[in-house]
Amino acid sequence: MMQELSSRSLPHWHTKRADLTPDRPALLAEGVQWSFRELHERARTTAGKLAALGIQKGDRVGVLMHNRPEMVQLVHALSYLEAVLVPLNIRLSPVEAGWQIQNAEAKLTVYDGTNRKTAQKIREIDGALALLAWEELEQQQPVDFQPPVRVGLDSLHTIMYTSGTTGKPKGVMLTYGNHWWSAVGSVLNLGLQPDDRWLICVPLFHMSGLSILMRSVIYGITAVLHASFEPSAANRAIRKEGITHMSVVSAMLTRMVDDLGDQCYPASFRCMLLGGGPAPRPLLERCKEKGIPVFQTYGMTETASQIVTLAPEDALSKLGSAGKPLYPAELRILRDGREVPPGSEGEIVVRGPNVTPGYWRREDASREAIRDGWLHTGDLGRMDEEGFLYVLDRRSDLIISGGENIYPAEVEAALLAHPAVAEAGVTGLPDERWGQVPAAIVRLQDGAEVTEADLMKHCRERLAKYKVPVRIHQVGRPLPRNASNKLLRRKLAELLPKGEC
Known part of the structure; x- marks a missing residue:
């Protein structure tokens, strides 16, 4: 039966792209080069193998993989079945990853x-979870299935977990429409050229x-995938391999500028998108001196990537600004529920078709974050007289370490799980390489004894490596709290020995 046409649907964009520009290179990675036709065929075959395992429309499928061509193939394959992608951070502990798989009710995790080893430990923790190695999936015999001709803009495409202020991650739901409008908003700002190549050194999860x-699929441009970030490799790709766009965080860009030395990028490189939190002004000034076209951005998982980006013509005159909302998104600065005048500080709230409809199985969190159609980010910022956004802080307590939130x-919850710990507080310390690193202050139970090494080991068993505090300092008095007994994290650094804060 022919699918009903609707203004809330689009042609399946992977199939459409393979028809429009079949011979254009879609992916360059690890010595392979796939055209859009080849990517389409590979993804469709993988979809047939998933269908043989019973994966259907709406099923959630976890993906626990490094940056590699097979992951690209798998991510796209899920759309041919209209299954929902659940990308898992490979740096998570087995406990954390297993919780996300269980919470998403994933029918399968590849x-x-x-x-x-992580997969084996997840199985040991919860034997009911279905996990499958990529090699085993490849051995499956594909079955025939009917791929969608069109996809609904409101249909769920991705559930991506982001850490929450209460300690439990939340699954951000992203629709096909969210991804579509994110891509459209970006290209209306940055423009599009047939030889564009976007370097991916950031994780696909x-x-x-x-x-x-x-x-890449929507625009019909080449994605160049690196397994991980290495500054000299990234610089070489820009200088020698025709890269025109790259997405980075401050820690990555700092290392690239250091590695670049006296060299410069070719004129063909036209966009260094900088996200992950406010950039240090000295770094922006170094890039300005070297002619590196840095465009600061502001966004989050809930907005399907950036929702604010500096336009090219404003890159120098508005140094330090994240720019203006991408079309057709909107932005306001609120304090106590009211919009503030230009120059005043307040909470950043946004709305637009790229903004998440809410959190998976968390109606309470969805209602709290999205009010009257506006997403309340919890981030602080201000707008100048011309409407340019300046991000002041990424949530008052958030630590951004090398782009990781x-x-x-x-x-703190992990530390408090140790029987010797009565109180725990965590704050961020400046770090030249990562921007920030976490440090903890703990007060032990009366009469309890435990070493810093033991607490570190305890944390490593429960947290991703990048979340483990670099220092756990013990104090003999209660941690600072306000009248409502809320922990005053901004005062925690005062409790650290001099020289550590």
């Missing part, structure tokens, strides 16, 4: 060889990496 895969409450 992992690669480098994550085999992050919004920054996944959004580039979506844009670390919520203190999550780390």
Whole structure:
């Protein structure tokens, strides 16, 4: 039966792209080069193998894989079945990853060889979870299935987990429409050229990496995938391999500028998108001196990548600004529920077709975050007289370490799970390489004894490596709290020995 046409649907964009520009290179990675036709055929075959395992429309499928061509193939394959992608951070502990798989009610989770040990430990923790190695999936015999001709803009495409202020991650729901409008908003700002190539050094399980895969297919441009970030390799790709766009965070860009030395990028490189939190002004000034076209951005998982980006013509005159909302998104600055005048500080709230409809199985969190159609980000910022956004802070307690978000409450919860710990507080310390790193202050139970090494080991068993505090300092008095007994994290650094804060 022919699918009903609707203004709330689009032609299945992977199939459409393979028809429009079949011979254009879609992916360059690890010595392979796939055209859009080849990517389409590979993804469709993989979809047939998933269908043989019973994966159907609406089923959630976890993906625990490093940046590699097979992950690209799998991510796209899910759309041919209209199954829902659940990308898993490979740096999570087995406990954390297993919780996300269980919470998403994933029917299957596919992992690669480098994550085999994590998968085995997840099985040991919860034997009811279905996990399958990529090699085993490849051995499946594909079955015939009917791929969608069109996809609904309101249909769920992705559930991506982001850390929450209460310690438990929330599954951000992203629709086909969210991804589509994110891509459209970006291209209306940056423009499009037939020889554009976007370098992906950020993880595909992050919004920054996944959004580039979506844009590649929608725009018909080449995605160049690196297994991990290495500054000299990234610089070489820009200088020698025709890269025109790259997405980075401050820690990555700092290392690239250091590695670049006296060299410069070619004129063909036209966009260094900088996200992950406010950038240090000295870094922006170094890039300005070297002629590196840095465009600061502001966004989050809930907005399907950036929702604010500096336009090219404003890159120098508005140094330090994240720009203006991408078309057709909107932005306001509120304080106590009221919009503030230009120059005043307040909470950043946004709305637009790229904004999540809510959180998976969390109606309470969805109602709290999205009010009257506006997403309340919890981030602080101000707008100048011309409407340019300046981000002042990424949530008052958030620690951003090398582009990874670390919520203190999550780390504190892990520390408080130790029987010797009575109180725990976590704060961020400046770090030249990562921007920030977490440090903890704990007060032990009366009469209890435990070493810093023991607490570190305890944390490593429960948290991703990047979340484990670099220092756990013990104090003999209660941690600072306000009249409502809420922990005053901004005062925690005062409790650290001099020289550590």
